[in-house]
Amino acid sequence: MLEEVPRRLADLLGLPAGRVRVRKSNLLRRGKREDVDMIVVAGPHLFVVECKAAGTAAPVSAAAQQLRAHLEKSKTKAIPLVVSQFMGEVGRKLSEDLGVGWMDLSGNAGIKAPGLNIHIQGHPNRFKRPGRPSSLFAPKSARVTRWLLMHPDRSFAQREMAAAIEMDEGFVSRVVRGLEQQELVVRESNGRVRVRDFDVLLNAWHEAYDFSKHDILRGHIAARSSEDLFKSLGETLEREGIRAAATGLAGAWLLTHFAGFRRITFYVDRHLNDAVRRKLGFHEEQAGENVWLVVPNDAGVFHGARRHEGIECVHPVQAYLDLKGQPERAREAAEHLRKELLVRRGNA
Numbered sequence: 645m646l647e648e649v650p651r652r653l654a655d656l657l658g659l660p661a662g663r664v665r666v667r668k669s670n671l672l673r674r675g676k677r678e679d680v681d682m683i684v685v686a687g688p689h690l691f692v693v694e695c696k697a698a699g700t701a702a703p704v705s706a707a708a709q710q711l712r713a714h715l716e717k718s719k720t721k722a723i724p725l726v727v728s729q730f731m732g733e734v735g736r737k738l739s740e741d742l743g744v745g746w747m748d749l750s751g752n753a754g755i756k757a758p759g760l761n762i763h764i765q766g767h768p769n770r771f772k773r774p775g776r777p778s779s780l781f782a783p784k785s786a787r788v789t790r791w792l793l794m795h796p797d798r799s800f801a802q803r804e805m806a807a808a809i810e811m812d813e814g815f816v817s818r819v820v821r822g823l824e825q826q827e828l829v830v831r832e833s834n835g836r837v838r839v840r841d842f843d844v845l846l847n848a849w850h851e852a853y854d855f856s857k858h859d860i861l862r863g864h865i866a867a868r869s870s871e872d873l874f875k876s877l878g879e880t881l882e883r884e885g886i887r888a889a890a891t892g893l894a895g896a897w898l899l900t901h902f903a904g905f906r907r908i909t910f911y912v913d914r915h916l917n918d919a920v921r922r923k924l925g926f927h928e929e930q931a932g933e934n935v936w937l938v939v940p941n942d943a944g945v946f947h948g949a950r951r952h953e954g955i956e957c958v959h960p961v962q963a964y965l966d967l968k969g970q971p972e973r974a975r976e977a978a979e980h981l982r983k984e985l986l987v988r989r990g991n992a
Contacts, residue, residue, distance in 0.1 A: 645671060645681070645695045648749050649727055653686045656753055656762055663687050671695065680714045683722070689760065690722040691745075699731030699748055701738055701847035702826045708742040723757045730769035734851035738844075780822045781852040783942035787811055788819045789849050792829065792839050793961045794948045799838035809947065846961070846986065853965045859939040861916070863928040870894075870934070874908050877924065877935065878955040884920050887913040889949040890957045891966040892936070896977040898952045899960055900984055903973040909936040909966070911945050911958065960985040 646669060654664040668683040682693035692714055694707035704726055711724035724744040728735065731748040739746040745755035751767035781789060787809040792800075802820060806813040820837050823829040828848060830840045839845055867873035874894055881888040890898055892909030916926070916937060926935065940946075948959030957963070964986060967978035 645727065649682060649693060649695070649747075650684060650686075652747060652749065652753075653684060653691065656747070656755070656764075657686055657689070657760075659687045680711060689757070690720070691725045692720070692722045693725045693727055696726065696728045699726075699728035699735035699746070700851055701734050701844050702828050703728070704731075704735040704738050704746070705742070705841065705844045705847075706827050708739065708744045711744055712742075723755065723760070725755065729771040732851055734847050736765075738847060779852055780819060780826065780828075781849050783857075783940075783944070784811065784815075785819045785822075786849065787942070787944040787947065788816055788823070789828075789845060790944055790947055790959070790961060792837070793842065793846055793849075794959055796839045796842045799832055799836035801836050805837070809944065842986075846964070846982075850965060850968060853968055855966050855968060855970070858911075858941050859915075861928060861937040861939075862930050862933045863926050863935050863937070864932050865925045865927070865935050867934075870904070870906055870908065873934070874898075874905075875955065877908060877910065880924055881910065881912065882956075884923065886916070886920070887946065888956065889946055890955055891938075891945075891963050892970055893967065893972055893974050893977055895957050895963045896967060896974075896981050898955060898957045899963060900977075900981055902980040902984075903977045906972060907934055907936060909938060911938050911940050913939075913943070913946070915939055 646666060650664045650666055651661065654661050664684065664686040666682055667685050669681065670679050671681050680692045681695045684691040684693055692711055694710050696703035696707050707726045711726070715722060715724060726739055726744055726746045728748050730750045731746050731752060736746060736754060740754065745757065747753040747755065750770045751764065753762050753764045755762040779785065788805065791805055791809050802816050803813055806816040820829060824831060828840055828845045829837050831837055865873060865877065878888060878890065888910040890910055892907065893903065893905040894908045897903060897905050945958060945962055948962070949956050960981060964978055964981050967974040
C-alpha cells in the first residue's frame with residue numbers, strides 16, 4: 645500500500661512521482677492505531693487515506709467513519725479517500741453516499757473534490773483468488789443475518805437465536821464470530837449479539853446475494869389481470885397444502901403498493917407435481933412467462949413471512965434482496981421498499 649497508493653494517485657492526477665509523497669503513515673506502526681492509515685500530499689491536494697483489503701460494505705463503512713472522525717477532530721481540509729484492492733459495487737455506492745472518495749489497486753476510482761472529478765470503472769479485480777470462498781451469507785449461514793435484520797433493535801443470546809432459526813448453536817457461534825470479525829455485529833458484555841449498523845449489514849448481504857441460486861420454475865398461467873392471478877394462485881397453492889410466500893415485484897407490491905407488476909413470484913416449499921400444475925393451469929415456458937415458482941435453496945426464506953391481504957408474503961428484508969437484478973420496475977420498487985419499511989438505524 646505504501647508504494648501503490650502514491651503511485652496510483654500520481655497516475656490519476658497526471659503528476660510526476662516526485663510530486664506525490666506520503667507525509668505520514670500508520671501502516672508501519674504496531675499496536676493500536678490512533679489515526680488514519682496515510683496522509684498523502686499529491687501536488688496541490690492533500691489526501692487522508694484509509695486502506696482496506698476488501699472493498700465491501702462493512703470495511704468501507706468503517707473506513708469512511710474513521711476518515712470523517714479524523715477530519716472533524718483535526719479540522720483539516722483534506723480529501724478523504726478509501727483504498728482497497730478492488731472496490732465492489734456496494735462499496736462504491738456507499739463511499740459516494742458517505743461523501744468520501746474511493747480508489748482501488750485494480751485501476752478503478754471515484755474522487756470528487758474541488759478541482760477534481762475522477763471517475764474510472766471497468767477494470768477487473770486483479771486480486772481475485774481462485775476457488776470458492778466461504779461466505780457468511782451462504783444460504784444457511786444467512787439465517788443469522790436475516791434474523792438480526794428482522795429484529796434490529798434487539799440483542800440475542802446465541803442459544804436463543806439458534807432455537808429461533810432452527811440451527812445448531814455451534815454453527816450459529818461460528819457465523820456470529822465471522823460477522824464480528826467483519827465488524828457487522830456487536831457482542832455486548834453479557835455475550836448477547838446485536839446489529840452494529842442496520843444499513844451496512846443489509847448492504848453487505850445484498851452485495852453477496854444471488855437470486856438465481858434458487859431453483860426457479862418459469863412459466864405462464866392465463867389470466868385477465870396480474871392482480872387476479874396473484875390472488876387466485878396464492879389461494880390454489882394453499883388449498884393444495886403447499887406453503888407459498890410471495891416475493892419479488894409482486895411481493896413488494898403487496899407490502900407497499902408502490903408499483904404494478906406483471907411477473908408473479910412465489911417461494912414454494914417443494915416442487916409441484918403434474919396434477920398441481922394442471923390445477924394451476926401452469927405451462928412451463930420462458931416465452932411470455934408471467935409466473936415464477938421458486939424452490940428456495942434454504943427454508944430460511946420463509947422466516948418472518950406474514951399474511952397481507954390474504955396472501956402470505958416474505959419479510960421485507962427478503963423481498964428487498966429478491967428484487968436484486970429482477971426485471972420491470974424492480975430497482976425502483978426496492979428503493980421504495982427500503983425507504984418505507986427498512987429504515988436506516990443508528991450505529992452501535
